[in-house]
Amino acid sequence: MTTTSALGGAVKRREDPALIRGKGRYTDDIKAVGMLHTAFVRSPIANGVITRLDTSEAAGMDGVHAVYTIDDVRHLGPLLAQVPIGKLRPLLADGVVKHVGEAVAMIVAESPSQARDAADAVVVDYDANPAVIDLKQAASDEIKVHDDLDSNILHTWSYHGYWDALGLESKQPEIEAAKQRDDVVIVSQEMVNQRLVPVAIEPRSVVAEWQDGYQRFTVTSSTQVPHALAGAISKMFGLAANAVHVVAPEVGGGFGAKLNVYADEILVCFASKALERSVKWTEGRREASGSTIQGRGWIATATIVGTRDGEILGYELEGLADMGAYTQNFTVAIPLLGLWVASGQYRFPTHFNIDCVVTNTMTTDAYRGAGRPEAIYYIERIIDMYAREIGLDPLEVRKKNYWQPDEFPATMGCGFALDSGDYGRSADTLMEEAGYAELRATQEKARAEGRLVGIGVSSYVEVCGFGPAVLAEIGFSWTNYGLPASFNGSGLVRVNPDGTATVIIGTGPSGQGHQTTWAQIVSDGLGLPIEQISVRHGDTAESPMGIGTFGSRSLAVDGTATHEATQKVREKAASLAAHLLEASEADIVFADGGAHVAGSPDQRVEWSALAKAAYQAHTAPEGWESGLEAQVTWSPGNATWPFGTHLAMVEVDRDTGDVSILKYVAADDCGNVVNPMIVDGQVHGGIAQGIGQAMFEDAIYDEDGNMLTTSLMDYPIPTAGDLPSFDLTRTTTPSPVNPMGVKGIGEAGTIASAQTLVNAVVDALSPLGVSHLEMPLRPKRVWQAMHDAAQS
Amino acid sequence: MQVSMTVNGKAVTADVEPRTLLVHFIRESLSLTGTHVGCETSYCGACTVVVNGRSTKSCTMLAVQADGAEITTIEGLASNGDLHPIQEGFWERHGLQCGYCTPGMIMSAVGLLDENPSPSEDEIRHGLEGNLCRCTGYHNIVKAVEYAAAKMRGEEPAPAEWEVTS
Incomplete structure (x- = not known):
């Protein structure tokens, strides 16, 4: 049975058949020919100066292809950030370490165990300095985290002062006046909203392949933001956008933890380019405390x-x-x-x-x-x-x-x-x-x-x-990743010559069921059975410019783009159907896998025939542009x-x-x-x-x-x-x-x-x-x- | 060291380093990547397979300890292309989102329903405590296992909480 009345329906997920059979492909499942593995040497102290970093023994160990330190990658610059207030992360520690788990050196070896063994053989000496962990102590500037920052307080967000253009005034005088009234109660409490670890069950993983013959990267990563990662790689390596291809395959949970471009992703690219081999890194669960972002606090x-x-x-x-x-x-x-x-x-x-x-x-x-x-x-x-x-x-x-x-x-x-x-x-x-x-x-x-x-x-x-494009005015901007500033969403809807549809979107889901939801949107718009609609995402070589999946944004932004693209395809298809059925365009109804004339269900053309006609200019109306697809980039107000x-x-x-x-x-x-x-x-x-x-x-x-x-x-x-x-x-x-x-x-x-x-x-x-x-x-x-x- | 075992009905023999964990043997040597690794402490259960009829976290065993064993991984659960009722239950009741914990969760449910064909909600919840899911809040995993248990008893599963569009 086919599914056509889809919007608002509990359609079973199209993602599931692969996943319940254990046949979904996650990043760590990839085994490329000649693939090398990575391990990091990480800081055991929270604040200190590196006084000795000796990689010589590790470099000579079995299976080791390279040991990299900041000296090898300093030219790439620090890790990019969208809102670059504060100290940006160096790709590897640059003379100092600022938290436990900070990456100091990277080993690339034939096998994961050889990489780990070699990491253990890197000798690092530190002069430890006092660390500041407690928030109130840090805010007092009694101990500075970074010598070259004026204060540990990077920025203050205030209700009235965060965006000058709004001209907002402080409500504090009004609130103070209320406090002075004699008929009020005032209740006050200090509370901690504690720091948390996101814990996606799939650890982060990345595989980079530099194809030297073609001078381009193909990078597979467990990321929520494939386009941002591609942009960051392009920018940091000085490559054209079309020389970087990022794929986010099945992503095993994100929750924001995979909404960052990470130093390890850039470093694995660097190693792949330097060694001309595929290079993989997969995070360990305990390692994640120093390599994946945390939240709240x-x-x-x-x-x-x-x-x-x-x-x-x-x-x-x-x-x-x-x-x-x-x-x-x-x-x-x-x-x-x-x-x-x-x-x-x-x-x-x-x-x-x-x-x-x-x-x-x-x-x-x-x-x-x-x-x-x-x-x-x-x-x-x-x-x-x-x-x-x-x-x-x-x-x-x-x-x-x-x-x-x-x-x-x-x-x-x-x-x-x-x-x-x-x-x-x-x-x-x-x-x-x-x-x-x-x-x-x-x-x-x-x-x-x-x-x-x-x-x-x-x-x-x-x-x-x-989000609204105006966010760029207050410092939210993807331009640091070489992307447009706006939080655009995108959708491409293509009816193929056989009457199936391919929908390609700019999201980066990690379990949210986009292949199902988006198929429902297109099915509803075109009267095409869901089974005939394939939804693809997470591949920057084919998907239109998107920003990824985070902040509960995908449906409202990329979904809207797809909805609008569907309407465009529908309008174009309606003009063709009107021609084929010798009816008025306004009377064309799309339902049950085809188009018919309102009030005359027998006056009908199937999607398969309609799609075929759309690609054959000689049978189409005069001036018809062959093909049946539309792409919309949507920026919400x-x-x-x-x-x-x-x-x-x-x-x-x-x-x-x-x-x-x-x-x-x-x-x-x-x-x-x-x-x-x-x-x-x-x-x-x-x-x-x-x-x-x-x-x-x-x-x-x-x-x-x-x-x-x-x-x-x-x-x-x-x-x-x-x-x-x-x-x-x-x-x-x-x-x-x-x-x-x-x-x-x-x-x-x-x-x-x-x-x-x-x-x-x-x-x-x-x-x-x-x-x-x-x-x-x-x-x-x-x-x-x-x-x-x-x-x- | 040489190990021999039967995996998903197929005899396999391979040379492994003695320190190789069963999960790595399954993923790397046999290329059965449906069995996942989610932690380093035998806590998350993403690597659960069935060893000699018992649900087992395959990161808790060395490959050499499984010498001679009969092993079923998620890839071997469907028969002749037909989904196992537990797989069907996870699909019918939206028991998965990202799918990463799903193979382990399903293989644990195999052991659970083998031991207790009519579990209560509480028994399902406690029976699956060794498998972590970060996406579903377990609500629909419980429904999925209830669906499968009914099917395996030859009964009609309770209706879904939503109106099913077919």
């Missing part, structure tokens, strides 16, 4: 001022965000994403001030949500504390302060306009789905029995669909702003501090939905990652800068046994920003869930007098909080 104080009846008069967030030692792709810009959603779903005046601080740790950058989970965490935790202070239901307090449906598009204090929303309806939908009143009654009953049961809620708004409200019900074990999740309910709104099955899957995974932060995950450094949580034994991500099934519901508020009315859903679950859990656990412990707990809520910490509360 904020400490900030949230303050709310409001009346006793729940009207919030102002909100402030002031704090520090950890950048790590070196700036990579988006590093310093991540808190800006938080700034844009700092006021959440609410209309009250907001003040935001986050300092970007360097420390002697691995670089931070975009990890699922990127700045937005941090920002939403703070506002949603402090609203809960405020609601408790004034004795009102936390959901009612939220509803009282939402932007109202008739206020959209709602221009926030940060200058951006929320595209569309109905926040109250979303919260009501959640309450109905969860049976909120009954849950509260159940909780009361449990409490009466002495059980520690809590209910937590959180609303959120997300900014995604990056605004970001999109998904939203929702989540709820968790938990029980805490009094004796052990163990937290059980009894119920998790989510109401999300991502605008129109193309494939509800895939959307639900994104929400499930997102929720799990937020719960991971709330309950388990913590990237811990000791005071010397050693990361103590480099393996999955020490850095526990949620297992199936840790999580409940999730109860999902949805409202649909189409976005006016793009013709499909879609928003984005990749990060929503993560942005919503961490504080939902924390709010629930604090609610459970509130009868004991506990008002705040830091994440992760492992049993020991929860038990300690109960114990301390009992003591006081």
Whole structure:
């Protein structure tokens, strides 16, 4: 049976047949002829000077082809970054090391084990200097991370001052005035949003092949941004864009960790060119603590001022965000994403001030949500504390302060306009789905029995669909990678002469099901069965200019491009069908694998015949341009702003501090939905990652800068046994920003869930007098909080 | 050292370094790359295969320890082109996203359903605790295994949570 009525349908994934048979091809599966392997010598200290670097023994070992140090690659320059504020990463340590795990030398050898053995034989002596790991200490500039930077504070993002062109004024005077009123309560809390490790289950991997005869690179990499990688290689090696071909094959999870161009990718290219051999590097899991970006790492104080009846008069967030030692792709810009959603779903005046601080740790950058989970965490935790202070239901307090449906598009204090929303309806939908009143009654009953049961809620708004071209004006620009400045999306739709279609898009998915969703868009537009549509991505030699997959942007941007390209193909095909059917173009309907005349289903031409005719000029109408394809590059006018409200019900074990999740309910709104099955899957995974932060995950450094949580034994991500099934519901508020009315859903679950859990656990412990707990809520910490509360 | 074993019904013999892990033997010597490597601590389960009828993390064994063993990898699970019910369940219930953990997850589910043909949700969740997935939140993996368990018992699986478009 063929599938034609596709938009909004739960079409089974076209990606899956290969993957469930173990026949998907990931980067590390590649075995090229003569392929060499790589290992890195990495720094064991967090801050120091290299006093001796002796590679002679390693260079002479069996199977070793080369040992490279900075002297070999300095001419390529430091690693490129999109927002180059701070210290850019040298490709290999240049006389100094600034974090544990920093690459000092690279070995290229016949086998991975020979490369590793040789890495062990490289002799490096260091003079260690004091490292600064603690954020507050770093912000004091007591110890400088980089001698040649004026301060450890690289940049400050403030709500009114981040973009001069907007001419925004500080809301602080207004908030201060509110604080002076005698009918208000002020609630303030310092909170840590701890550093996390993304942990895609597929380690990063790259294979570079320099084809000397053709003077070009073919590079396969586990990346979310194949075009950016191609651009970076072109720029750093001084090659034309068409001399660099990057392929992102199956990518085993990204979550932002693969949204960087990495030094190892450039170094493997360098080695391949120098040795004229294919060269592969595959990251080790523990090695990743020094080679792949981490996320979050904020400490900030949230303050709310409001009346006793729940009207919030102002909100402030002031704090520090950890950048790590070196700036990579988006590093310093991540808190800006938080700034844009700092006021959440609410209309009250907001003040935001986050300092970007360097420390002697691995670089931070975009990890699922990127700045937005941090920002939403703070506002949603402090609203809960405020609601408790004034004795009102936390959901009612939220509803009282939402932007109202008739206020959209709602221009926030940060200058951006929320595209569309109905926040109250979303919260009501959640309450109905969860049976909120009954849950509260159940909780009361449990409490009466002495059980520690809590209910937590959180609303959120997300900014995604990056992005408006104006972002280039505030420093977001892909030009550093030799690409256009804009965050373009692209789609090429080609109907082949046999009536099948090939769709080529500029995204870089890592499990988001683009081959399915995009086939639905094209199927819907052309009336072509999904089975006849092949969607390709991730290959820069064939796909039009795209930016990749991150920030929940693919559907809103590249999807729109494909939607528009489909419409162009449809219009052209309609003119041909009208000619063949001797009908008016306006009467042509595409459905069920062909075109027919409205009202006369028998007056019909199959796609196979139509496509064939499109390529045969002699049977086409006069002036017909042979072929049937269109490509659109789309640049959106605004970001999109998904939203929702989540709820968790938990029980805490009094004796052990163990937290059980009894119920998790989510109401999300991502605008129109193309494939509800895939959307639900994104929400499930997102929720799990937020719960991971709330309950388990913590990237811990000791005071010397050693990361103590480099393996999955020490850095526990949620297992199936840790999580409940999730109860999902949805409202649909189409976005006016793009013709499909879609928003984005990749990060929503993560942005919503961490504080939902924390709010629930604090609610459970509130009868004991506990008002705040830091994440992760492992049993020991929860038990300690109960114990301390009992003591006081 | 020489090792001989049966992999996916086929007898194989090869010379390996004694330190070669079974997972590397499968991936490198046999070019069966469906078995994946996701960590270094036998924690993630991406390398799970069935050894002599038991789900086993193939990074916990040396290839030489598998001498004489019967091994099934993900590539050997479908028979005559027909998907195994667990593979079918993962496809029908959207039990995978990036697909990297999927072969190991499926091979663990083979062992789980072999030992317990009618597992509860809780038993499925705890039975799969040795396999990490970062994409799905496990929700649909549980549904996929429930689907397969029903199919393998000759019953009609519970309907999907979404309206299926065929």
